[in-house]
Amino acid sequence: MKTLPASPRADPGALSFVRWFDTLGNDDVAIAGGKNASLGELTRSLAREGIAVPAGFAVTADAYRAFLRHNDFEPRIRQQLELRAGGKLAAGTAERAIRHLLLEGSFPPGLEDQVGDAYAELSRRHGSTATDVAVRSSATAEDLPDASFAGQHESYLGVSGSSEVLQACRRCFASLFTERAVSYREQKGFDHLAIALSVGIQKMVRADLGDGAAGVMFSLDTDTGFPDIVLINASYGLGECVVQGVVTPDEYRVFKPLLGDLHKHPVVEKVLGAKEVKMVYGGRHGARPRTVQVPPAKRQRFVLDDERILQLARWAARIEAHYGRPMDMEWAVDGESGETFILQARPETVQSRLSLGSFRSSRLLPAANPPRRLAEGLAIGNTIASGSVRLLLDPGDAAGFQSGEILVAPSTDPDWVPVMKRAAAIITDHGGRSSHAAIVSRELGVPAVVGTGDATRTLHNGDLVTVSCAAGETGAVFEGALEFEQSEVDLSELPQPDTPLMLNIATPEAAFRWWRLPCQGIGLARMEFIIGTLIRIHPMALVRFCDLPDDDERREIARLTQGCIDKRDFFIDRLSRGIAHIAASRYPLPVIVRTSDFKTNEYANLLGGRHFEPHEENPMIGFRGASRYYHPSYREGFELECLAIRRAREWLGMDNIIVMIPFCRTPEEADRVLDVMASNGLQRGENGLQVYVMAEIPSNILLAEDFARRFDGFSIGSNDLTQLILGVDRDSEILAPLFDERNEAVKSAIRQLIAVAHDKGRKVGICGQGPSDHPDFAEFLVGLGIDSISLNPDSIIEVTRRIAAIEGG
Numbered sequence: 001m002k003t004l005p006a007s008p009r010a011d012p013g014a015l016s017f018v019r020w021f022d023t024l025g026n027d028d029v030a031i032a033g034g035k036n037a038s039l040g041e042l043t044r045s046l047a048r049e050g051i052a053v054p055a056g057f058a059v060t061a062d063a064y065r066a067f068l069r070h071n072d073f074e075p076r077i078r079q080q081l082e083l084r085a086g087g088k089l090a091a092g093t094a095e096r097a098i099r100h101l102l103l104e105g106s107f108p109p110g111l112e113d114q115v116g117d118a119y120a121e122l123s124r125r126h127g128s129t130a131t132d133v134a135v136r137s138s139a140t141a142e143d144l145p146d147a148s149f150a151g152q153h154e155s156y157l158g159v160s161g162s163s164e165v166l167q168a169c170r171r172c173f174a175s176l177f178t179e180r181a182v183s184y185r186e187q188k189g190f191d192h193l194a195i196a197l198s199v200g201i202q203k204m205v206r207a208d209l210g211d212g213a214a215g216v217m218f219s220l221d222t223d224t225g226f227p228d229i230v231l232i233n234a235s236y237g238l239g240e241c242v243v244q245g246v247v248t249p250d251e252y253r254v255f256k257p258l259l260g261d262l263h264k265h266p267v268v269e270k271v272l273g274a275k276e277v278k279m280v281y282g283g284r285h286g287a288r289p290r291t292v293q294v295p296p297a298k299r300q301r302f303v304l305d306d307e308r309i310l311q312l313a314r315w316a317a318r319i320e321a322h323y324g325r326p327m328d329m330e331w332a333v334d335g336e337s338g339e340t341f342i343l344q345a346r347p348e349t350v351q352s353r354l355s356l357g358s359f360r361s362s363r364l365l366p367a368a369n370p371p372r373r374l375a376e377g378l379a380i381g382n383t384i385a386s387g388s389v390r391l392l393l394d395p396g397d398a399a400g401f402q403s404g405e406i407l408v409a410p411s412t413d414p415d416w417v418p419v420m421k422r423a424a425a426i427i428t429d430h431g432g433r434s435s436h437a438a439i440v441s442r443e444l445g446v447p448a449v450v451g452t453g454d455a456t457r458t459l460h461n462g463d464l465v466t467v468s469c470a471a472g473e474t475g476a477v478f479e480g481a482l483e484f485e486q487s488e489v490d491l492s493e494l495p496q497p498d499t500p501l502m503l504n505i506a507t508p509e510a511a512f513r514w515w516r517l518p519c520q521g522i523g524l525a526r527m528e529f530i531i532g533t534l535i536r537i538h539p540m541a542l543v544r545f546c547d548l549p550d551d552d553e554r555r556e557i558a559r560l561t562q563g564c565i566d567k568r569d570f571f572i573d574r575l576s577r578g579i580a581h582i583a584a585s586r587y588p589l590p591v592i593v594r595t596s597d598f599k600t601n602e603y604a605n606l607l608g609g610r611h612f613e614p615h616e617e618n619p620m621i622g623f624r625g626a627s628r629y630y631h632p633s634y635r636e637g638f639e640l641e642c643l644a645i646r647r648a649r650e651w652l653g654m655d656n657i658i659v660m661i662p663f664c665r666t667p668e669e670a671d672r673v674l675d676v677m678a679s680n681g682l683q684r685g686e687n688g689l690q691v692y693v694m695a696e697i698p699s700n701i702l703l704a705e706d707f708a709r710r711f712d713g714f715s716i717g718s719n720d721l722t723q724l725i726l727g728v729d730r731d732s733e734i735l736a737p738l739f740d741e742r743n744e745a746v747k748s749a750i751r752q753l754i755a756v757a758h759d760k761g762r763k764v765g766i767c768g769q770g771p772s773d774h775p776d777f778a779e780f781l782v783g784l785g786i787d788s789i790s791l792n793p794d795s796i797i798e799v800t801r802r803i804a805a806i807e808g809g
Contacts, residue, residue: 212335523790625663
């Protein structure tokens with residue numbers, strides 16, 4: 001069993017039962033528990049930097065130990081625990097008996113006076129005779145790097161009056177022996193009686209009033225371990241609503257390396273949560289918080305503005321730097337004063353302990369028929385599991401739950417932990433990335449899909465399903481037991497080829513998932529995929545919203561863009577943050593963003609798109625790429641793309657973004673596109689802006705010298721280049737045997753392009769699938785001195801080995 005350091009004070013006559021936060025620090029865990037020691041550290045060390053912590057004091061662990069001695073409780077507690085361990089008591093009986101003892105115990109001499117005096121002083125400092133306080137448990141084995149004890153012990157909010165504060169302390173003492181707390185300690189290997197409990201008494205932050213808000217933030221990305229992000233979850237009301245997973249909160253991601261530049265605003269992602277309810281405190285005397293409905297208009301807007309998001313992110317980065325490790329923090333905004341406070345800070349206990357030198361991946365194997373998707377929500381973790389659904393609405397109904405089943409529940413709290421430990425995967429209706437279900441599933445190492453909205457209605461007991469969290473930030477529940485594979489690679493053993501390898505990335509949610517892969521940037525970020533996943537509206541339908549003839553489409557667009565007076569701002573904001581999200585994953589390495597390259601039939605599938613797209617018999621060689629950007633029917637849409645790129649580079653700070661123009665047929669067309677870009681603030685050469693062109697049309701090869709005068713580099717699109725040189729439709733099954741990037745005509749074109757480009761001082765990369773599929777084609781490219789090869793993420797490790805072997809001869 002694990003033991004903990006004893007309090008340094010052994011003489012009961014010398015005991016101090018109260019310590020103000022500003023007299024505590026990280027070295028005082030044995031006196032004040034993990035939570036209170038951390039609050040003391042924040043108050044004492046970081047308050048001078050403007051990080052606000054509500055004033056308060058700790059009832060020390062010495063007080064708890066004196067309470068046990070005064071009532072001679074220790075032998076009786078040990079007896080109950082021994083009976084429990086020997087199987088002589090029914091489940092929960094020993095725990096209930098111990099809690100009853102503690103709730104009936106009397107306080108030792110001096111404790112009531114010391115706590116009462118400190119509470120009176122705290123009230124006086126806030127101009128009150130009986131200020132409202134939060135009373136929180138802080139165990140001496142809590143908030144440790146390898147054991148968070150998240151939610152295991154009780155807290156009471158809105159407590160007022162010294163007698164009620166003392167009663168709340170007694171109830172906190174008793175919460176050491178709930179069934180969930182006892183079970184957790186046994187799981188982690190702690191001796192029950194080696195742990196003591198301190199209690200924090202802290203001025204109540206009224207996040208439940210007005211526009212008050214609260215939530216959780218982490219100084220890394222909790223699902224991928226990407227270290228350069230602050231992840232913030234926010235909802236109206238008390239933070240318990242977020243922690244318990246009662247709501248799906250807003251979610252913000254902020255790029256840490258640019259927080260020191262006050263001219264940058266690196267909020268790279270903002271996801272609107274449902275926030276149907278908020279939690280308010282239940283009134284005087286520590287009554288349980290209750291939930292109330294949030295008005296629909298408030299649900300449709302973000303809880304925090306960018307200024308507050310950046311303030312919290314800067315605090316998170318400073319707290320992480322002070323502690324020297326990734327941190328998990330709780331915060332609140334007081335609805336009366338508008339002030340922001342840090343309520344807790346503790347070590348992050350999952351991602352920060354994973355080895356940076358290894359890379360784990362999971363993937364679903366191809367199936368003959370596309371699997372049916374039954375539910376989706378936020379993906380927690382990056383693994384996959386299959387099993388039978390077990391729907392539970394209450395943890396008390398879990399007696400028949402079998403190990404390996406898939407737990408489906410509305411949300412979870414600490415009472416659910418025993419059944420969660422037996423689950424192969426977890427699915428909830430409500431909750432965000434910092435909900436209880438998310439935190440525990442990470443600690444257990446099982447995949448979870450949280451915030452589905454309706455899983456308890458759409459899934460049924462006995463359904464055989466596959467839960468996949470391996471495809472990005474969106475987790476999916478599929479019908480049936482699908483085949484999948486899992487692997488782990490020691491990245492330190494990978495060779496380092498001379499030819500730079502880069503990534504092809506389709507969506508922002510995928511970018512952070514692959515951050516550990518050894519590569520030299522992103523060679524292709526497809527803007528159309530960002531538009532298709534984050535926006536889903538045709539840009540011209542936003543530009544000409546009032547002219548849309550379809551009332552249903554207008555209503556749906558109005559719903560999606562609610563709160564945007566100028567609907568173009570919706571497109572610019574979403575797209576700029578999506579681009580910045582991808583660019584942040586590799587900053588400051590180059591990230592090449594290709595402007596939109598949907599075909600007309602694909603644009604038409606966007607909301608409102610059918611009113612702006614012509615019908616084409618062959619969209620593959622129709623109105624696509626550069627030809628759209630200056631044409632009157634789409635120029636205003638392209639201008640929105642330009643404004644989004646400019647915002648991502650200049651406002652959000654991602655100056656590593658390189659713009660790439662697809663399907664540019666002639667040099668004259670290139671001039672017209674570059675003019676439109678310049679008129680929208682994207683002047684090639686200004687602010688370090690580089691502009692590349694896709695080399696995917698024979699004219700790009702034949703006129704390479706002319707294109708090289710207009711662009712800073714080329715990226716070979718081998719799929720289109722092959723189909724246009726060979727005259728083979730790349731999607732034709734009949735002609736598939738003829739489609740081959742290794743055809744001598746294609747290789748001759750590539751050879752010519754690289755020679756001309758290098759002669760003009762221009763780089764050439766490739767972003768097609770050929771080097772992944774064909775080792776001899778990769779060898780051909782390396783032999784020509786290609787400047788980079790951009791690959792799909794699942795090909796990087798294999799091709800890294802292959803290229804290194806080729807270079808080594």
